[in-house]
Amino acid sequence: MIMLSILAMTAIVFFSRYVFLEPRVPLKLNKHALRLLSYSSPAILTAIWAPIIFLPKGELSVSLTNPYLLAAVITALLVWKTSNVLLSIILSMGAFLFFNLYLLR
Template identity: 55%
Template sequence: MIMLSIFAMTALVFISRYLFLEPKLPLRLSANVQRFLSYSSPAVLTAIWAPIVFTHEKSLWLDSFNPYIWASLLAGILAWKTKNVLLTTVVSMAVFLMLNLVLFRT
């Protein structure tokens, strides 16, 4: 049953990607649908990172000793100013590591 579920999900993902990425198929999305779908990536990413940054042990963690908040603020500022994904990732991860190891030891 598990293998059937895995194959079914694989087929579903492949078919959904194939329909939109194969240039020979006449399927095209309208401009309104494309504009609507452009909001899905930021929404999904926010749904992933917001609970990690703002919660700890199922409670809201808005504290000045929260290294996740400081590293995410730095990452946001770096991404906005430099537009360089690699630099933003490496620097914010290094700052997060330093905050955890040196400043906010618990």
């Protein structure tokens, strides 16, 4: 039964992607549907990062002792000022490591 569920979910995901990505399929979305789908990536990304930053141990932590929040603020500032993704990632990972190892023991 579990294997059947896994295969069914695999088929659903594959065919839902195939219908929209295969150019020979005659399915075209209108402007409103495309505009609506353009919001899905930021919404999913926010649903991933927000609990990690604001709920690191399962409870709300909005303080200067939260290394995730401090590193997120630094990352946002770096991306805003430099517009360089690689530099921002490297520097923010270094800041997060610094906060975890030395500053917030």
